[in-house]
Amino acid sequence: MHFVLEQYAAFSKCLFVLSIRILLLVPAGFLVRSQGDYQSNNKVMDNITVRQGEAVFLRCEQGNAVTRTAWLNRSSILYAGEDKWSVDPRVSLVTLNQEEFTIKIDNVDMTDEGQYVCAVQTSSRPRTTSVHILVQVPPKIINLSGDIVVNEGSNVTLMCQASGKPEPSISWKFLSTSVDLVSDDEFLEIPSISRQRAGTYECTAVNNIDTDLQTLDIIVNYAPAVTEGRDVGVAPGQYGVLECEADAVPEADFEWYKNDRRIFTGLDDLNIINTGSLSQLTFFNVSEGDYGNYTCVAINKIGNSNTTFFLYGEDGNTGVRLRRSFHCGS
Structure with a gap:
C-alpha cells in the first residue's frame, strides 16, 4: 500500500507538470477557459x-x-x-x-x-x-593589436574589440601625452606615423557595470640624426676626446674616420667607446699627427648620418690655438 501511494503521488506531480507545460505552450492571445479564465490568473x-x-x-x-x-x-x-x-x-x-x-x-x-x-x-x-x-x-577586451614595430611614415591601424552587456564603448589614450585620441569605434587610425607618436597606447572598454583596459606599445624606427660636431683643441701630449651623439631607433652603430681612413679601437693609441646613443673617440697622448679632420658616421637599418670634427693644437698653459704646418685633411 505504501508503494502504491508513492507511485500515485509521483504520477500526480508529473501530471501537474505536464498540464503546466501544456498551459505554457498556448499561443499568446488564445483564451483558455476552464472553471474561469486562466489568463486572468497569470x-x-x-x-x-x-x-x-x-x-x-x-x-x-x-x-x-x-x-x-x-x-x-x-x-x-x-x-x-x-x-x-x-x-x-x-x-x-x-x-x-x-x-x-x-x-x-x-x-x-x-x-x-x-x-x-x-x-x-x-x-x-x-x-x-x-x-x-x-x-x-562587465566589459572584457577580447582582441587587441599586439605591440607594433614600424618605420617612420607608415600608416598604422590599432584594433580593440571588447565583449560585455550592455555593449561597451571603446576609447583610446596615448599615455606618453595623456591625451584622449579621437576614435568612434574599435579602430584607431594613425596615418604617416612620426617618431613623436611612439610609445604606449591604452584601450579602455566601459559599460555601466565596469571598466577593462589594456595597453600596447608602438616602436617607430627612424634613421640616425647626429648632433653637429664641435671642434676640439688639445695640447700635445694631453688627453683628448671627440664625442658623437646620434638619435636613432634602433640605436645606431658608429664608425670613425680620419680623412677616408677608418679608425679602429686600439690602433695608434686611440680608443672608441660606444654607449647607447653616444660614441667617444679617445686620444690618450695627442701627437702632432693626430691633428686634423675626423668624421663620425651613425648607421642603422633605416639609414645613416654623419658629422665632422676638427682636432687642433692648443697651448696647454694659455689655451691659445697653436699654428701648425699641416693642412686640414692631410
Missing part, C-alpha cells in the same frame, strides 16, 4: 537585472489553497515542489511554505538569461507567475 513580474557571477533569487507567492507548485525555465523544470529536477548544481531551493516558493541560482551567466515561470495549482485553477532575468556582463 502574473508578469518586473524584469530582474543581475550581474554575471552574482546570485539571483526567484520568489513566487503561494497561498493556502495551493496543492502543487513548480519553477520552470525556458526549456525544463527546475523544481517541482521540494523535488529538484534540474541537474545544475547552482540551482537550489531556498523557501517552500504557504507564503512563498523561492529558488536561488548562483554564479549567474549569460546562458541563464530568459524567462522563468512559477506554476501553481490551486483547488480551483492553475496560475502562473513569470519573470524575465536580464544578465549584465
Whole structure:
C-alpha cells in the first residue's frame, strides 16, 4: 500500500507538470477557459537585472489553497515542489511554505538569461507567475593589436574589440601625452606615423557595470640624426676626446674616420667607446699627427648620418690655438 501511494503521488506531480507545460505552450492571445479564465490568473513580474557571477533569487507567492507548485525555465523544470529536477548544481531551493516558493541560482551567466515561470495549482485553477532575468556582463577586451614595430611614415591601424552587456564603448589614450585620441569605434587610425607618436597606447572598454583596459606599445624606427660636431683643441701630449651623439631607433652603430681612413679601437693609441646613443673617440697622448679632420658616421637599418670634427693644437698653459704646418685633411 505504501508503494502504491508513492507511485500515485509521483504520477500526480508529473501530471501537474505536464498540464503546466501544456498551459505554457498556448499561443499568446488564445483564451483558455476552464472553471474561469486562466489568463486572468497569470502574473508578469518586473524584469530582474543581475550581474554575471552574482546570485539571483526567484520568489513566487503561494497561498493556502495551493496543492502543487513548480519553477520552470525556458526549456525544463527546475523544481517541482521540494523535488529538484534540474541537474545544475547552482540551482537550489531556498523557501517552500504557504507564503512563498523561492529558488536561488548562483554564479549567474549569460546562458541563464530568459524567462522563468512559477506554476501553481490551486483547488480551483492553475496560475502562473513569470519573470524575465536580464544578465549584465562587465566589459572584457577580447582582441587587441599586439605591440607594433614600424618605420617612420607608415600608416598604422590599432584594433580593440571588447565583449560585455550592455555593449561597451571603446576609447583610446596615448599615455606618453595623456591625451584622449579621437576614435568612434574599435579602430584607431594613425596615418604617416612620426617618431613623436611612439610609445604606449591604452584601450579602455566601459559599460555601466565596469571598466577593462589594456595597453600596447608602438616602436617607430627612424634613421640616425647626429648632433653637429664641435671642434676640439688639445695640447700635445694631453688627453683628448671627440664625442658623437646620434638619435636613432634602433640605436645606431658608429664608425670613425680620419680623412677616408677608418679608425679602429686600439690602433695608434686611440680608443672608441660606444654607449647607447653616444660614441667617444679617445686620444690618450695627442701627437702632432693626430691633428686634423675626423668624421663620425651613425648607421642603422633605416639609414645613416654623419658629422665632422676638427682636432687642433692648443697651448696647454694659455689655451691659445697653436699654428701648425699641416693642412686640414692631410
